[in-house]
Amino acid sequence: MTTDDTEFLRFPDGFRWGTSTSAYQVEGAVGADGRGESVWDRFCRVPGAVENGDTGDVACDQYRRGTEDIALMAGLGTNAHRFSLAWPRIIPEGGGRVEKRGLDHYDRFIDGLLEQGISPLATLYHWDLPVALQDSGGWRNRDTAERFAEYAVVCFDAFGDRVRDWVTINEPWIVGLLGHQLGLHAPGEKDLKASVTVMHHLLLAHGLAVGALRTAGREDARAGIAYSLFPNTPDDPSDPADVAATAASDGYVNRWFLDPVHGHGYPQDMREHWEQAVGELDFIHDGDLGTIAAGSDFIGVNFYSRRIISAGRGDGPWPWKVEKGRPDVPRTDLGWEIVPDDLAALLMRLHEDYPGVPLLITENGAVYGDEPGADGAVHDHRRIAFVDAHLRAVHRAIGAGAPVEGYYHWSLIDNFEWAMGYRPRFGLVHVDRRTQRRTVKDSGRWYAGVARSGALPPIGEDVL
C-alpha cells in the first residue's frame, strides 16, 4: 500500500461529482407529447438487431419518473448530472416545427435538478436522430449538420439561462463505426465511406453549433464533444512494427477527432489511411476545418478500457490488429479490461497535447450483473473497487497538473445498453425491469459518501 491508499484523498474544491445518462437509454415514453420517431425506435424493430428484442419504448420510464430520479441523485449527494435532450422530442421532424411539450419537459427536468443543487450538463446529440432526417440521408447528408445547428440554437434559447455547459455530440467515432461501418447500431449501415463521411459531418455539426453559441453572445456558456477515447498499447512494446501500428490506431480512434477540433486539422497519417481505404475524402469542403475548430471549451472524456494493438491486418482495411487483451488483467462482466492507470496516462496526454483545455470525465463505469440479495440490497463491491481505482487515477492526474474538473459516472441507473438491450447493468441504481423499482446499490451509497465529502476513503475502509 502507498500513503495514497491509507489516507483520505481530497479532490479540489468545486470538483463536480456527477452521474451520466442519455435520453433514449432512460426516458421511454417514446410516443408521448408529440415526440417524433428516432432512428433507434426504428432500429429496435429490425429482427435480431437488439438482444432479446429489447427496445427503448419503456426504458427506465424516466420521462414520467423524473422527479423520483432527481430525488435519487439528491440522495447520492451529487452536484452535477449529464443527460441528453432528445432531438425528436424538441423538433419531431428534425427541422422546422418546435414541439413545446418537449421543451416543457426539459424545463421541468432542469429546474428540478437546479432545485437540488445539481448542475446540468446537457448533451444535444446522443444518437437519437429523428427518422425524418435519416430518410434524407441522415448524417451522410451534410445538410443534417445544418439542421443540428438550428436545433442547437432552439436549445440554447430555451435552456441557456440555466445550462452553462453543453456536450454537442456524444462519441462521433462510435456513431461512424457501429452505426455506419459495422451496422451494429442505428441506422445499421455497413459502408466504410459512409462511416468517415458521417464522422466528418458530426464534427462539422459541432463546429456549426459552437459558432451559433458564440454568435448568440453567451459569454459564459461552454461547449465540447464527449469522445470515446481509447488508449492504444502495443502488443509487444519492443517490436517497432507494433509500436508504429499502435500510433496509427490512435490516429483512427482518437486523433482523427481531437486534432481537428483543437485546430490542428485532420492528422496526415490517418488521412492517408482513409484515402487508401475509401478514395478521395471529397466530403471535406473548403472552410470546414475552420468551422470544426470554432472552439471547444472542454474535452469530454468517455473512458472504459484500452486497445492492445499489433502490426498486421485485422478485420478492417487497416494495417493493425486489435488483440483480445491480457489474461492477467481483471475484467468487468462485459469482458472489458479494467485499466485505471491508462485513464491517468490518457488525462496527462490530453493535458500535454491540448494544453489549457479543461477536462471532464463525461463517462466512466462498468457492467456488473449483481442483483438484489435476500436482504434486498445490491452488494456490488466490484463496482466500488472499479470506481475507487478510477478516481484514484483521476486524483493522480490532477496532482500532476491535468485540469480535470469533474467525474460523471456512467451510469446513474441500469438502462438500455443499445444493441445489448437491458442485459448489461451499468447503474449505481438497480432497476427491476418488471416493476421499475429503483434500489440504490452499495456502489451508489459508497459514491454518495465520496461526493458528499469530496474525498476518497482509504482503501478497505468500511464507509457504508
Ligand code: IFM
Ligand atoms: O451506454 C453507452 C453510452 O451510451 C455511450 N458510451 C458508452 C456507454 C457504455 O457502453
